[in-house]
Amino acid sequence: MMMTQHHAPHAPSIAAPSSFTPAASFSRTLVNLARGRVHFGGSNRGRRILMEDGTRFTIFRQVRVDGPQVTEAPTSTVVFRVRFRLANMRPWLNKLFSLLPIPLFIGLPGFQAKCWCLDEATGTFQGLYEWRSRAHAEAYARSFAMRFMVGRSVPGTVHHDILPGRSLDEYVESLSEAAEVLA
Secondary structure, three states: OOEEEEEOOOOOOOOOHHHHHHHHHHHHHHHHHHHHOOEEEOOOOOOEEEEOOOOEEEEEEEEEEEEOOOOOOOOOEEEEEEEEEEOOHHHHHHHHHHHHHHHHHOOOOOEEEEEEEEOOOEEEEEEEEEEEEHHHHHHHHHHHHHHHHHHOOOOOOOEEEEEEOOOOHHHHHHHHHHHHHHH
């Protein structure tokens, strides 16, 4: 079970390992829910996007968490993109199952948003995340959540990369425009 990564040299870590645990994330998720900071839906749900490699996905779920999750000074937002094929689970079932771990990662330090995507033709899933900084995205790449994803995927199919200097909405908009041109 190998993850590949394509990004610039390693940035210093800013999130303590203890803050990237399921329990810590779940606790912060409860606080954010109580304060009305967690929002499902959004303008990207249902959008068809065309990735740079020609793969077409449909966004089937979106979540955004308002406000900074950490107390550091603002940094450059990044998009974390992960693609995988599940082992032993049909895509329709994973759409339901993927609701369960949401409280365990939307409270992680630096998390801002996620779009869940599916390529119906191949059954390939893709997660598009917005993180507050490269260091937060890199911490997520080493987290329990990614290890869980690798464990339930077809060996060798989990690939991720970090796209600096853009918001998730900007990135999805550019991919959506490309899909419309080729439609």
